[in-house]
Amino acid sequence: MEIQKQLENTTLTVALVGRLDAVTAMELDKELKASLEGVKELIFDLAKLDYIASAGLRILLKYQKLMDKNGNEMKIKNVKVEVKEVLDMTGFSDFLNIIDSKVKKLSIEF
Amino acid sequence: MKIERMGIRKQVLYLVLSCSIITLLVAGGIAIYGMTNIKSNAVDIGIEIGTTAAENSSKALKEVSIASLQGLVHERSKQVNYIFNDFVWDVNMLSTEMTTILQNPQNYSPRYVSPPNIEDSGKIVPQIQFRADVDPASLQYEVGLTANLQDFQMRLNYGDTSIGSTYVASESGFNITVDSISETRVDANNNPLPNDYRPRPWYQKVMREKKLIFTDVFVDSQGRGLAIACAAPYYNANGEIAGVVGEGRTLENVSQIVNKTKIGETGFGFILNQNGQILFSPKTEGTLSVDYNNNLNDDPSLFDSTNIEIANTAKKMATGETNLSLVDIDGTSYYLAYTPLENTNWSFGVVIEESEVTMSAKTNKHLIEESTNQFVDVLDNSIKMMILAMLAVFVIMIVLVPFAGRSLADKFTKPIQLLTDGVREIASGNLDKKLDIQTGNEIEHLALCFNAMTDELKTYMNNLTKITAEKERIATELDVAKNIQTSMLPNIFPPFPDKKEFNIFATMNAAKEVGGDFYDFYLLDENHLVVTIADVSGKGIPAALFMMISKTILKNFSMTMSNPNDFAAVMSLSNNQLCQNNDAMMFVTVFMGMLDIKTGEFTFVNGGHNPPLVYHKATDSYEYLKVAKNFVLGGMEDIDFKQQSIKLNKGDSIFLYTDGVTEALNPNDELYGEERLINCLNRSDKNLPIEELLAFVRTDVNTHVDGAEQSDDITMLVLKINEI
Numbered sequence: 105m106e107i108q109k110q111l112e113n114t115t116l117t118v119a120l121v122g123r124l125d126a127v128t129a130m131e132l133d134k135e136l137k138a139s140l141e142g143v144k145e146l147i148f149d150l151a152k153l154d155y156i157a158s159a160g161l162r163i164l165l166k167y168q169k170l171m172d173k174n175g176n177e178m179k180i181k182n183v184k185v186e187v188k189e190v191l192d193m194t195g196f197s198d199f200l201n202i203i204d205s206k207v208k209k210l211s212i213e214f
Numbered sequence: 215m216k217i218e219r220m221g222i223r224k225q226v227l228y229l230v231l232s233c234s235i236i237t238l239l240v241a242g243g244i245a246i247y248g249m250t251n252i253k254s255n256a257v258d259i260g261i262e263i264g265t266t267a268a269e270n271s272s273k274a275l276k277e278v279s280i281a282s283l284q285g286l287v288h289e290r291s292k293q294v295n296y297i298f299n300d301f302v303w304d305v306n307m308l309s310t311e312m313t314t315i316l317q318n319p320q321n322y323s324p325r326y327v328s329p330p331n332i333e334d335s336g337k338i339v340p341q342i343q344f345r346a347d348v349d350p351a352s353l354q355y356e357v358g359l360t361a362n363l364q365d366f367q368m369r370l371n372y373g374d375t376s377i378g379s380t381y382v383a384s385e386s387g388f389n390i391t392v393d394s395i396s397e398t399r400v401d402a403n404n405n406p407l408p409n410d411y412r413p414r415p416w417y418q419k420v421m422r423e424k425k426l427i428f429t430d431v432f433v434d435s436q437g438r439g440l441a442i443a444c445a446a447p448y449y450n451a452n453g454e455i456a457g458v459v460g461e462g463r464t465l466e467n468v469s470q471i472v473n474k475t476k477i478g479e480t481g482f483g484f485i486l487n488q489n490g491q492i493l494f495s496p497k498t499e500g501t502l503s504v505d506y507n508n509n510l511n512d513d514p515s516l517f518d519s520t521n522i523e524i525a526n527t528a529k530k531m532a533t534g535e536t537n538l539s540l541v542d543i544d545g546t547s548y549y550l551a552y553t554p555l556e557n558t559n560w561s562f563g564v565v566i567e568e569s570e571v572t573m574s575a576k577t578n579k580h581l582i583e584e585s586t587n588q589f590v591d592v593l594d595n596s597i598k599m600m601i602l603a604m605l606a607v608f609v610i611m612i613v614l615v616p617f618a619g620r621s622l623a624d625k626f627t628k629p630i631q632l633l634t635d636g637v638r639e640i641a642s643g644n645l646d647k648k649l650d651i652q653t654g655n656e657i658e659h660l661a662l663c664f665n666a667m668t669d670e671l672k673t674y675m676n677n678l679t680k681i682t683a684e685k686e687r688i689a690t691e692l693d694v695a696k697n698i699q700t701s702m703l704p705n706i707f708p709p710f711p712d713k714k715e716f717n718i719f720a721t722m723n724a725a726k727e728v729g730g731d732f733y734d735f736y737l738l739d740e741n742h743l744v745v746t747i748a749d750v751s752g753k754g755i756p757a758a759l760f761m762m763i764s765k766t767i768l769k770n771f772s773m774t775m776s777n778p779n780d781f782a783a784v785m786s787l788s789n790n791q792l793c794q795n796n797d798a799m800m801f802v803t804v805f806m807g808m809l810d811i812k813t814g815e816f817t818f819v820n821g822g823h824n825p826p827l828v829y830h831k832a833t834d835s836y837e838y839l840k841v842a843k844n845f846v847l848g849g850m851e852d853i854d855f856k857q858q859s860i861k862l863n864k865g866d867s868i869f870l871y872t873d874g875v876t877e878a879l880n881p882n883d884e885l886y887g888e889e890r891l892i893n894c895l896n897r898s899d900k901n902l903p904i905e906e907l908l909a910f911v912r913t914d915v916n917t918h919v920d921g922a923e924q925s926d927d928i929t930m931l932v933l934k935i936n937e938i
Contacts, residue, residue, distance in 0.1 A: 123883070125925065126753045155885070157926070158730075158751035158803065158873070165849050166799035186885075194803055194822030195845035 107135050114144035121152040124160030133163050140167075144176050151182035156190050168200055179203050222630065223623035230619040234611050242604040246597060253593040261586055271578045279571040280549060283477060283564055284538060287551040290475050290483055291562040294468055298428075298557040301463060304370055304380075305426055305444045308363065308459035312382055312448035315362050316456055324358020327390055329406040330399035338371045340364040340392045341399055346408035348387030356386055363459075367392040376463045378434065378441060382448075383411045384457035411458075416445040420458045428558055431465065431493055438464040439506060440493070469494050481566035486552075488559035490515035490528045500544045502565070527552075531561035540568060629657040637664060645672045692755070696728045699758050702765065703732060707905070710737065715811045715938070718745070719904040720931035721912070723874075723924070730757030730802070731872045731927035732765050736772075741811045744772050747870040747931050748804040749823065751846075760792075760800040764847065767791050768806065778817055781808055782857035785819045785847065789855070792848035801848035805841075805870060809862070814938045816868065817859040822846035824873055827895055831865030836895040838888065839868070867904070867934035869895060874928035878915050886918045904932045 105128035106121040116139060124132065140146070146167060150156075156164075164180070171178040180202045183191065191197045315322050330341040342357060344350045350357070360382060367380040371392050379393035389411050391399075399407055411417050419427045426446040434441035445460030468485070472494035475483025484495035484502050491513045497503040501516070501524060516528035523541050527550060530537060534554035541550050549571055552563035629651045636649040645668055649661040700722070707719055720733045730750025737743055746768060750757045771784040771791075785806065792802065805826060807818035820841035827836045842856035862868070871891070878886040894914040898907055908930050915928065 129752070154883075155877070157877070158749055158801075159753070161846075162751035162799055162801060165801065169799065192843060193824060195843050196822070196849075198843065199845060199850060 105131070107132060109135065109139055111139070111143070114142060115147065116140070116143040116145070117147045117149055119149040119152065123155040123157075124153060124163075125155070125157040126159040129157065129159035129163050132160070133166070136163070136167060140170075146171055146176070146178040148178075148180045149182050150180060150184065150187055153184060153187055156187050158194075161190070161194060161196055164196065164200060177201070222627050223620070226623035226626055227616060227619035230622060231611075231615045234615055235608070238604065238608060238611065242600075245600060249593065249597045249600065253590065253597065256593060257586070257590050261583070263582070263586070265579075267578075267582050269579075272572065272576070275578065276571050279478075279566070280538060280551070283481070283549055283551045283566055283571075286475065286477055286481075286483070287553050287562055287564045290471055290564070291553045291555055293471050294485070294562060295556045297467055297471075298555070300374075301444050301461065302426060302557055304377075304461050305446045305459060308366065308370075308380065308382065308461070309426070309446040309448045311366055312360070312363055312457070312459050315359055316448065316450045319359055319451075322359055322362045324355060325361035325364065327357065327361040327364055330396045332397050332400050332404045334396040336394055337396070338368065338392060338394045339396060340367060340390055341396060341406075342388060342390050343399060343406060343409035345387040345410045345412075347410075350388070353384075353386050353388055356384060357388055357390075360384060360388075360390060364390060364392065370461070374463075376465075376467055378438070378462040378464060380459075380461045381411075382457060382459045383417060385455065386457070416443045416460050417458050420445045420447050420460075421455070424455065431487070433506070434464050438466060439469060440465040465494070472496065475564055477564060477566050478570045479567075480570050481564060483562065483564045485555070486516065486528060486531050486561045486563060488532050490517035490525075490532055492516070493560065502543065531563060532559065534559070534561070629653045629661075633657060633661055633664070636661070640664070640668055645675070692728060695755065695758060696724060699728060699732075699761070700724065702762065704735060709735065713737075713743075713811070715936055716743065716809065717904050717934040717936060718743075718931070719908060720929070721908050722927060722929040723912070724927050725753070725874070725924050727753045728755065728758040729753050729874075729927035730761045731874065731929040732761050733870070733929055733931045734765055734769060735931070735933075736769065738772065738775065738808070742778070743809045743811060743933075744806065745809070745868075745870065745931060745933055746804065746806045747823065747826075747872060747929060748802050749872045749874075749927075749929075750802045751800055753926075756798060756800060760798075760802065760848070764788075764792060764802045764804070768804065772806075772808075778808060778810070779857070781806070781817050782819050782855040785821055785844070785855040786853070789821070789845075789847045789849075789853060790851055793851040796848050799849075801846040803846050807868070807870075809933065809935075812938070814862045814864075814866075814935060815859055816862050817857060819855050819857050820844055821855060822849075824871060824876060826871070827869040827892060828860065828862075829867040829869070829895070829900070831863060834900060836869070836892055838892065862935050864935055864938050867932055870931040870933075872927060872929040874924075874926035875911070875915060875930060877926060878919050878928065879922055879925065880918050880920050881922050884918075886915055890914070890918060904934050907932060 105123055105125075108119040108121065110117045110119075118136070120132070122128070136146075148164070168178050178201060180200050183202055188197070191200065191202070327340050327342045330343065334341070340361070342361075344353070363382055367382070367390070370380050371377050379391055379395075381389055381391040383389035389409060399409070401407055416427070416429045419429065424447055426444065429443040429445070431440045431442050433439070441462060441464045443460055443462040445458050447455040448457055448459055450456040472483050472485055473496045482496050484497075484504075485493045487493050492502060492504045495502050495504045498505070501519065501521070504513070517525055517532075519525045519528065521542065524543065527539050527541050531552045531554075536553040538549065538551045541548055543565065547568040548565040549568055550563055550565045552561050554561050632651055633649060636647060639647045647668065649664050651658050651661040703720070703722060709718060718735055720735070722731055722733065724731075730752060732746075732748050732750075734746040735744060746765075748761070748764060748768075750761045750764060767788045768784070771787050775781065775784055785804070802821075803823035804821040805818065805823040806821075807816055807826075809816050818839070818841070821844050825838045825841045828839050829836050839860070842858055844855045845853050876886055876888055876891055880886075891911070894911055898910050902910065911930060912928070
């Protein structure tokens with residue numbers, strides 16, 4: 105997986121490319137830990153993220169909580185269908201701030 | 215190694231040898247080329263300088279020789295002229311004196327002059343002689359007057375030994391002569407002899423030409439060699455010629471001048487008269503010789519010489535030219551310088567052999583050429599010596615350089631050999647080996663680096679040993695943990711042999727690492743069966759531990775449940791429990807269902823897990839269970855879970871799985887997915903025993919995966935209703 109970070113003032117945009125699985129989730133955790141100093145707004149751009157494993161979800165959850173705790177904001181945008189399915193299934197869509205609404209509705213209704 | 219070492223040795227040897235030889239050859243070549251160049255230039259320049267110098271100096275020498283030749287002619291002719299001018303002066307004085315006496319007789323008393331007397335022989339005395347045809351008495355006055363000249367005549371005779379006689383001869387018929395040969399003027403009885411001077415050449419020539427004349431040369435009657443007479447007329451009161459005065463001289467002094475005229479080895483002088491006859495010459499033989507014993511009239515004239523060159527030159531001399539010419543005389547080439555003499559029509563000539571003039575120039579040229587040749591020889595010798603020296607150095611080098619080169623090469627290669635041996639020992643395992651090379655150069659540095667490398671290798675190997683041991687320990691522990699984890703799951707089938715109402719079967723294929731999947735089932739009481747399938751986020755020990763906690767908590771809360779409607783509460787309570795101290799932000803997706811064995815009612819709560827599939831016997835098809843969206847457990851505290859239920863009938867079944875199934879990847883990174891899963895199940899034989907159904911699904915998943923490595927646990931559970 106590729107992690108592309110872009111810091112503008114206090115906004116850090118992290119674009120994830122590829123698969124966020126157990127191994128790459130640890131990388132992402134490290135990267136974020138090192139980059140969050142002074143960040144008020146954390147945006148995940150998942151336009152090129154093909155797959156997210158439960159370990160990836162854990163990272164999203166962890167940083168959502170961390171940002172919430174410090175009174176900062178975390179957003180997720182450009183979520184692909186495949187990933188949105190997982191987020192929906194696990195209930196994460198209700199707890200994460202997903203600002204992109206162009207996601208198609210799942211073909212399978214749960 | 216041995217070969218390599220020899221290679222460097224040889225290379226060093228060749229390098230030293232070739233460097234030396236190339237240096238020698240280049241330096242030597244340049245030196246030889248330079249010297250050869252200098253030599254050829256020096257020879258050319260030397261020859262050129264020699265030739266030019268020889269030519270210039272030859273020319274200069276020749277010019278000097280010729281100039282001295284001409285100078286000699288000039289000087290000697292002046293000397294001769296002086297003698298003749300003296301002669302002329304004498305005679306002119308005699309003439310003037312005599313004319314004065316005759317024209318002023320009143321001033322003079324008659325003087326006496328004695329006739330010749332034998333007793334006066336040898337003494338210079340004046341003597342009177344008469345012609346036979348005159349009477350001496352009648353001439354007494356004139357004789358007395360004329361005798362006044364005798365004192366002057368005497369003075370002249372005494373003053374110059376070359377003067378043979380002075381005389382005055384009157385037309386009247388007498389003559390007074392001053393000389394020392396009285397014996398010739400008397401007869402045997404000492405009586406004076408008459409003297410008729412009129413036929414004498416000097417008298418006739420004066421009378422004919424009426425001016426001062428020189429006679430031809432004649433042989434002196436006294437045996438004093440060649441002689442010549444000079445005579446002039448004198449005049450009476452009427453201005454008429456009264457007689458002739460004259461002087462006779464020997465030409466001994468002229469002869470001496472000619473004889474003493476010498477130049478170089480071969481040069482000599484000569485006097486030529488107007489007839490082309492040689493008058494004076496030191497030579498007694500050859501063209502330019504003279505025989506003083508011969509009558510002059512018999513002497514040959516050079517005008518008649520068969521040698522045209524000589525004849526022409528003689529004519530030029532006779533006509534009074536001053537010149538220089540190169541003539542061939544008796545077979546030898548001579549330079550001849552000549553100039554006319556005053557008073558006479560003679561010419562003074564000096565000759566010198568041409569070879570003598572040019573010889574010094576030739577000698578000079580020869581000397582210069584010799585010097586040049588010597589210089590060239592010296593250069594030649596130097597070059598030869600140099601080539602010899604170079605050859606000697608070459609030979610010495612050929613002999614010495616291999617020795618020097620060998621020891622140099624040894625000096626280079628010995629430390630390398632030491633290094634090689636040491637490294638070989640280190641490579642064979644002796645890491646305590648220390649290389650001790652002190653060459654002070656790169657090889658020593660290399661040895662130090664090797665030592666440092668050995669130290670690091672040792673440390674690294676020690677660390678590696680430790681880490682390997684540690685890893686093995688951890689791996690062993692993980693294995694044990696995995697075993698414990700697996701054995702925690704119910705794995706005896708059928709689990710409830712006395713319960714015929716349902717069948718249950720589950721498998722868990724763990725991935726390489728310990729994972730977080732688990733399943734569980736247990737009877738709450740006689741009529742209620744709880745099935746659970748769950749997936750903890752992440753992998754490894756943390757996931758395994760969290761799975762254990764989750765399993766325990768879920769089971770504990772379920773066991774305390776008294777009413778089936780509290781099933782959602784069980785999830786909520788479990789969630790809160792799992793959220794406590796969950797700093798690692800672990801969570802677990804859980805699907806938990808409870809079957810009422812009597813009624814077939816299946817109550818379930820889905821905590822973010824993959825929706826199970828339900829088989830309805832009535833429709834003979836599988837479908838995904840429509841589950842409410844609940845959040846995962848452990849993610850967030852105090853959340854509510856929605857409880858749902860469906861009615862299962864006889865023959866129906868429910869298929870639970872974890873995402874290890876749907877997210878199994880093939881080599882092209884394609885997920886197995888829900889679509890394939892449901893298709894697979896619908897394709898299956900619906901009467902298959904549930905153990906074989908799971909194997910069928912597993913086979914289909916494996917087919918899709920096509921050998922790719924399993925990245926997640928694959929856990930499946932199927933519950934089949936046999937009867938209600």
